[in-house]
Amino acid sequence: MKKQMILAAASLLAISACQKKGVATGDSNKTYRITGKINNMTTGKVFLDELGEQAFVPFDTAHINKDGTFVMEGTVAEPAIYKLGFENQEGIMLVVENKPIEITADSGKVAQSYTVKGSKDSELIQQLNTIMQGMQGNATTLNQQFQQASSEGNQAEMKRLQDQFMKMQQENQNQLKAFVKANPGSVVSVYTAGNILNLDEHFLFVDSMATAFKSTLPNSKYTKSLDARLAQMRGTALGSAAPDIKLPSPAGPEVALTSLRGKYVLIDFWASWCGPCRQENPNVVRMYNKYKDKGFEIFGVSLDQDRTKWLKAIENDKLTWPNVSDLKGWESSAATLYGITAIPQTVLLDKEGKIIAKNLRGAALEEKLASLLD
Secondary structure, three states: OOOOOOOOOOOHHHOOOEOOOOOOOOOOOOOEEEEEEEEOOOOOEEEEEEEOOOOEEEEEEEEOOOOOEEEEEEOOOOOEEEEEEEOOEEEEEEEEOOOEEEEEEEOOOHHHHOEEEOOHHHHHHHHHHHHHHHHHHHHHHHHHHHHHHHHHOOHHHHHHHHHHHHHHHHHHHHHHHHHHHHOOOOHHHHHHHHHOOOOOOOHHHHHHHHHHHHHHOOOOHHHHHHHHHHHHHHHHOOOOEOOOOEEEOOOOOEEEHHHHOOOEEEEEEEOOOOHHHHHHHHHHHHHHHHHHHHOEEEEEEEOOOOHHHHHHHHHHOOOOOOEEOOOOHHHOHHHHHOOOOOOOEEEEEOOOOEEEEEOOOHHHHHHHHHHHHO
16 A cells, blocks of 8 residues: 555535536425524525536525525425535535425534434435544544554554554445445435445445335436446446456557456556556556566556557556557446446456456555465
């Protein structure tokens, strides 16, 4: 693992960018009603943003009265996750559906003081965020301790903290799984299963919950989105045979992933323009040089579009293993086939071409290769 250990826990609150897609207009058939009272707030606006696929989308606004009250009314197609935001204040998460919701909070600490009535799902979001905030707090503390040990060159303490972090991550995932399992009829659970749990590590659990969601929430957009993601992942789940990739090499001829059978193969999805990928490359090169004569190979799949930059990065980073790319960026056929939405990402195959691990980097990659090849 590199000297800086990045510790992070996913959270609904982490999504803050907005992509404007239009604000909802009034409707005579108003079916939801959000009423609120923010103590010690006498002016301003309140904003309701819907959680889209990658960002919150502006949905509705209302003015705050002199007594701190506000009212929002409108229609929603289905229960969905929203953020209720205030000017210069931290927002709160809600599930808006066609029923009244009551919010009370104190100005200056809305997110810490709010209560919600009328929406069980909104109460569940509050529980989930409490869980996530606890996880983030623990991760921050551990990260600070790791950085201190790193600055002192205390390798033993760094290793202890790494082990503690991995154990904490597992406990966090188990806590989230328990939350999902306890609330199979909530869109909050569907969202948690599909967007906060690690799908690669907990595929079987999430897949089983998806079956339950199809019964409890068959028409929810979250259920449909999760089902679509799982359908794509089933072909690249742990234990499955890796789909073949056959793309052009720097020299021109195509190279097939299946041509490397008989070795442990790390499929490395990267790009010349990806800073974290380039930062990780020296470690990958080190692992390659250490194990290439023991039955280890790397198959580099670049999400580049510029051939010149791709070739220059291969040369500069000394990536001497087989490299391929169709130069289509995120539209790469290999990226689509493996459901790659972020890089760097790795997929480790055994000698028969079955997937045995995903997203191994740094110390995790070194430990796995040592267990297989040393």
